[in-house]
Amino acid sequence: MSVSVRNSPRSSGAHAGPARRRRPAPATLGAAAVAVVALLVPVLLPATQVSVYVLLLLAAIVVVGLSMLMGFAGQVSLGQASFTMIGGYTAALTATHGLPTWLGLLLAPVVAAACAALVGVPLLRLRGHQLAFATLAIQLILLSLVGRLEWTGGDIGLQGVPRLQVAGYEFAEEISYAYLALGALGLVVLVTRHIVTSRPGRGLRALATSEVAAASSGVPVAVYKQAVFSLSAGFAGLAGGIYAFYIGYVAPGSFPVLLSFEYVVMVVVGGAGTIWGALAGATAITLLLQLLNDIGTREGMPASAPTVLSYAVYGLLLVVVVLFLPRGLVPSATAWWDRRTASKPMEG
Amino acid sequence: MSALLQYLVSGIAVGCGFALLASGLVTIHRVTRVVNFAQGMFAVVGGMTAGSLLSAGLPPGAAEAAAVAVAGGAGLAVGVVATGRRGTSPQSALIVTLGLGFLAYAAEIMIWGDNPRSYPGLGGAVTVFGAHVQKQSFLVIGVTAVVFALLAVFFGRSYAGKALSACASNPYAARTMGIDPLRMGLVAFALGGALGGLAGVLLTPLQPISYNSDVLLITNGFAAAVLGGLNRPAVALAGALTLGVAESLVAGYGEASYQTVVALALMLAIMMVRASRRTALQEEAAR
Numbered sequence: 364m365s366v367s368v369r370n371s372p373r374s375s376g377a378h379a380g381p382a383r384r385r386r387p388a389p390a391t392l393g394a395a396a397v398a399v400v401a402l403l404v405p406v407l408l409p410a411t412q413v414s415v416y417v418l419l420l421l422a423a424i425v426v427v428g429l430s431m432l433m434g435f436a437g438q439v440s441l442g443q444a445s446f447t448m449i450g451g452y453t454a455a456l457t458a459t460h461g462l463p464t465w466l467g468l469l470l471a472p473v474v475a476a477a478c479a480a481l482v483g484v485p486l487l488r489l490r491g492h493q494l495a496f497a498t499l500a501i502q503l504i505l506l507s508l509v510g511r512l513e514w515t516g517g518d519i520g521l522q523g524v525p526r527l528q529v530a531g532y533e534f535a536e537e538i539s540y541a542y543l544a545l546g547a548l549g550l551v552v553l554v555t556r557h558i559v560t561s562r563p564g565r566g567l568r569a570l571a572t573s574e575v576a577a578a579s580s581g582v583p584v585a586v587y588k589q590a591v592f593s594l595s596a597g598f599a600g601l602a603g604g605i606y607a608f609y610i611g612y613v614a615p616g617s618f619p620v621l622l623s624f625e626y627v628v629m630v631v632v633g634g635a636g637t638i639w640g641a642l643a644g645a646t647a648i649t650l651l652l653q654l655l656n657d658i659g660t661r662e663g664m665p666a667s668a669p670t671v672l673s674y675a676v677y678g679l680l681l682v683v684v685v686l687f688l689p690r691g692l693v694p695s696a697t698a699w700w701d702r703r704t705a706s707k708p709m710e711g
Numbered sequence: 712m713s714a715l716l717q718y719l720v721s722g723i724a725v726g727c728g729f730a731l732l733a734s735g736l737v738t739i740h741r742v743t744r745v746v747n748f749a750q751g752m753f754a755v756v757g758g759m760t761a762g763s764l765l766s767a768g769l770p771p772g773a774a775e776a777a778a779v780a781v782a783g784g785a786g787l788a789v790g791v792v793a794t795g796r797r798g799t800s801p802q803s804a805l806i807v808t809l810g811l812g813f814l815a816y817a818a819e820i821m822i823w824g825d826n827p828r829s830y831p832g833l834g835g836a837v838t839v840f841g842a843h844v845q846k847q848s849f850l851v852i853g854v855t856a857v858v859f860a861l862l863a864v865f866f867g868r869s870y871a872g873k874a875l876s877a878c879a880s881n882p883y884a885a886r887t888m889g890i891d892p893l894r895m896g897l898v899a900f901a902l903g904g905a906l907g908g909l910a911g912v913l914l915t916p917l918q919p920i921s922y923n924s925d926v927l928l929i930t931n932g933f934a935a936a937v938l939g940g941l942n943r944p945a946v947a948l949a950g951a952l953t954l955g956v957a958e959s960l961v962a963g964y965g966e967a968s969y970q971t972v973v974a975l976a977l978m979l980a981i982m983m984v985r986a987s988r989r990t991a992l993q994e995e996a997a998r
Contacts, residue, residue, distance in 0.1 A: 439802075485979075488986040492746040492805050496933050497982060500975040503930065507972050620926055624809065631806060667820050675817035681810025685803045686796050 397642075405541035413537040415653055417609060420544035423645035424551050424602040426629045427638060428595030431555055433627075434636020435564065436591045437571030438490070442498035443626045445505045446475040446596035448618035450603025452509070455521040455613045465529045468604045475600020476593040483592045487585070490574075502620055510615045520614025527608040540609045547605060551598050552638055558594070559638070563587060568636075628677055632684050634691020643693050651676060717844060718963040719956060721917075724848035726955020727855035728754075728914040732932035733947040734862065735786075735906035740941040741879035742892070742899035744801040748808040749789050750932055751925030752815045753907025757782040758915035759823045760908075762830040779908040785815075786904015790897045812925065819922040829919035851913045858909065859948060875899060879942075927971060934978030940985065950981075 405413055429443050450471035457467030482501060489497050509515045516522070527534040527543070534540055558564050570577035570584050578584045607613050625648065633644020652673055659669030688695045732754055739747045761778035765771065789811050793804040838844075866872040875895055877885040882892040910928075911920065935954055939946025957977065958970040 439806075485983045489982055490986075491802060493937070493982050493986070495805065496746075496930065496937075497979055499926075500930060500979055503926075504972050504975050507968060511966075511968055624813075627806070627809070667825060670825070671817045671820050674813045674820070678810045678812070678814030678817065681813065682792060682807050685806045685810065686792075686799065689803060 401545060405538045405545075410537060413541055415649065417537070417540050417544050419645060419649040420541070420548050421602040421606055421609075422626070422629065422649060423642055424544070424548050425599045425626055426633070426645045427548075427551050427555050427641040428598030429626050430630045430633070430635050430637065430641035430644075431559070431567075432591055432595040433630050434634075434640075435559065435567040435571055436588055438487070438588065438592070439492075439495045439627070440498040440592075440595070440623075441495045441627065442500075442502035442620075442623050443595070443599055444618045444620070444622035445498075445502035446479060446599035447603035447606070447622070448502075448505065448509070448613075448615075449478050449596075450475045450600030451607040451613040451618065452515060452521070452603075453600065454604035454607040455524045456514075458524050458608070459521055464525055464527045464608065468527060468529075468601075468608065471604025471607075472597040472601040475603065476597035479596030480589060480593045483589050487588050487592060499620065499623070502623060506615050506618070506620070516614070518615060520612055520617070522612040524607050524611050524613070526611075527605075534608065540605065544602075544605055544609075547601055551601070552642075554594075555638055563590075567591060571636075625677070628681055630691075632680055632692060634694040637691075637693055640691050640693035644691070647692070648680075714963065718959045720844045720848050720852075722956035722959025723952055724845075724851040724917065724955070725914065725959060726935075726952040727851050728910045728917075728951075729928075729931045729935050729955055730948045730951035731855060731858065731906050731910035731913070732928060733935035733951050734859070734944045735903035735910075736932050736936045737939065737941055737944050737947050738875075738906065739790075739896075739899050739903040740936070742875055743790075743794055743804075743896040745793055745804040745808070745896075746801070746933070746941065747789065747793070747900075747903060748805055748929060749812045749815065749925075750903065750907050751927070751929030752812050753782045753785055753904045754911030754914065754928050755819060755920055755922060755925050756785050756815065757908025757911030758920045759819065759828060759911075761912045762828050762915065763823070765830050775912045778912050779905050782908020782911065783901045783905035786907065787897060787901040789904065790900025794893065794896050794900070815925075816922050823922070825922060827919035827921040827924075829915055831916060845917070847913075847916045851917070854909070854913060858906070859944070862944065871898065930978070931974055934974060934981070937978065937985070938981055953977075 404416055408416060425443060425447055429440060432438055432440060453474040454464075454467040454471040457470055458464045486494065486497050486501070510518045534543060558567075566577065566582040567587055569580065569582055570587060574584050603613075603618075606617075610617070629644035629648045630641060631644070632647060633642070634640030655672040655676060656669050658664070659672045684691065690698070732750055735753065736747060736750050739745060739750075757778045760781045761775050764774035764777055769777065789808060792811060793799065793807045799807070864872075866876055874885070874890045875898065877888065877890055878892045878895040885892055885895070910932075914920070931954060932951075935951035936947045938950030954974050954977065958974050961973045962970040
């Protein structure tokens, strides 16, 4: 977890020297501190605020996957929420049909990844804006179909999803879902980190810059793109599965197109292609939206204030970050820090 | 038979709306290489503004023209933000226009609320061969035909149109001839905004629009434009008409809620067929 950003060739290489060797220690400390805080937060938060934390963690799970897709494979998905939706419906359908709930949680990422693998065969021939529109189209089609079909409950959706039970333990409390989501996020971060720092990870970064150059260096471009697409969909499916058990119902309205856009905002703001960026983006946007919601629902505010405020902030953030911090908050901040620490020994 | 004719005419009318939207998308993409996600927003702004101006007492015709001008202004504003900063890649500009779409949502909800709105266009219907067709449909078709003819003259004959085409085919060569591609990009954005606004003004009496109608409008417009590789307005027109008629037939004979599914599936199929004919090398060379 700690070295995810450090190991990328972008932040190393240029600044070799004494500062480089000292760095892992504070980074490990930082990661440990974040982990401790993340573990303590559910206990310290008042019970009413825990739900925000759970939703934040679920968003972070999806965003880590999407960030890998956007930052390492260079593909924009404007329909990532469709895989969250597939995961959620898989879990809900399994559980409401009398099968064990843990099976539902297990199937959610598997089915989402399988769907992505299937759709990805024709879809990943497209690149750039075409892929963006194609993924958006997939989600619009899925929303329309799910809203019509009988076995998905139509527009009303599936209600009465039982609580998750694993080996006799029932996840009944809010706080238990916070730890479940935290565990899932930890797993997702570990998997992503191992991929990013491995040989395939370098291949992915190569194909994000130029598919032709990567292919001529022996990177199996199509297979890698397919694998990352499926993996990011699997992450989204996992988050969707936990969401279904946590909220207790799923409906097409729970996974609007706006949710997909929200994931993209989180990736772009945090910084695509870094795990820390994904975590920071998800945290910053969720907290900001919560704050705006608090302001918007105060007395004297018009009824539409929360929506207007959140749209305005999404828009402003996207425009400002893309134009002025194109690499996102976290990579820009680490680059600034690197410059500072690299220049100090020379002065002294 | 009369039902078929009815579906055909209303399908062509809706398709004409998509065609205007798509031609705006094509105009902007040709010159700036930016896929403008906010194109659907221009239609919403145009339609909503026309409605407000009409209810404020402006005579029909003047209200619509003013609304198209407002949408053109919105297009110019989007262009300034999306391409005004040097070194913004077309990929980032797509995300910027997505963000501007969100900002527009906020403004639209503040001004017009979040309920679908409409206004009476050309009221009444005429009966042709036993088919009831709204007069507005004929108005949409007529205006679109005139606009496309004007666009052809503009791009083929006028100096500004030729300058735009020059920037589209080779920005470097255009600059050596004293044409500023950045300024031409802004002209393209304003023109695209006006075309999108016109689509909104014409379509709103046929189907009410709300602030978030833009997602469906832009996907339909993109579907039409992508048929011509986002670069050929005439092919986009053909694509848009096909799309409109297909949707109208599905809604008429099948189920209304499946019409977007059909349109989107058509778009995906077209993109995949086109993609299979282009290799990664060609696409990266075109960048």
